[in-house]
Amino acid sequence: MRRTARLLTPAALAVAAAGAIALPAYGADGDGGRGGGRGDAGGGVLEIRPATAVPGGPVTVSTTACGGDAAATGDAGAVGAGRFPLAPGTDRGAAAGEFRVPPSAQPGTYEIVAQCARGERRVTGDLVVTLVAARQPVAPRGSVKTGVGGALGPDPVQTAAGVAALAVAAAGGTWLLHRRARGDGM
Template sequence: MRTSRPLTAAALAAAAVALTAAPVYAGKGGSGGLQMYPSNAAPGAAVTVNTTACGTARAAAGDASAVGAGVFTLAPGTEAKDAVGRFQVPPSAQPGTYEIVAKCSGGGQVTGDLMVTLTTSQQEVQPKGHVKTGVGGALGTDPTMTAAGVAALAVAAAGGTWLLHRRARGEGF
């Protein structure tokens, strides 16, 4: 058995995964960039800022003055080498792209872009209200109809069992 084919296939698969994988961090400056969630925010929205560029210091002073939000603090997050902070986009913010800056406590600076839009994207809109699927609850909207449905299912199950029993005894359908 030749091992070159399985190794070649494995190498090609690994290369395909590496080429199609999206970068985890996309930002300017630093090794980790400055990530913002959401990256497209409407005026009044809260924005979470995250970076791994500060290394083991895991702390930074953030500056969102460009958008009018002022300074904020990035503190150690739950992940290793992770610094996390929050600020709120002012309700008076105008649409556009703003550079947000974080200065690491151990030295260095990292930046990222925040896009302010008048409306949030559909991915960021949280659903509200009831979901209308056409299926009622345990009792449905009409208990009489639910009881009729249960009775029809019981008759079908009993009839199917009876037919299978007849066939097993050789009596046919």
């Protein structure tokens, strides 16, 4: 039982972390959990992808709140990106647009707004800005200082001399211990 718990705990943490990273920004809108954002007037959803962005990174915003052939105007002024157009597209009748998070943006949660061109519909969603990009694995680079390589530097001759001195010391110590164990004395 204990082994099962040990195996399940890292797996459960990995699944939870992957789910937290991969989810788009969704809020409560009364849409049965299908959409994202908060509908302020008339319902609808605002999807923000990625939900977590870094300064300088692109963000795509889409909404179905305006109808299949209606455009909208996005407002990312809270994060410092200003207004941007959302054009009608073929993706499930959604209007979509894109903006870039300004390089000067500070970490935090910012409200993104979309206002439909026709009517009074306005939907919002949250964008989280972090300094570290999510889902970007970092490969190790550089060298590790292990102490191997001689006292004065990584000179191969000095390294070989150091290894030889250690081998002689190990052989001498082994020989002395062997003599002592046999009772030959010193």
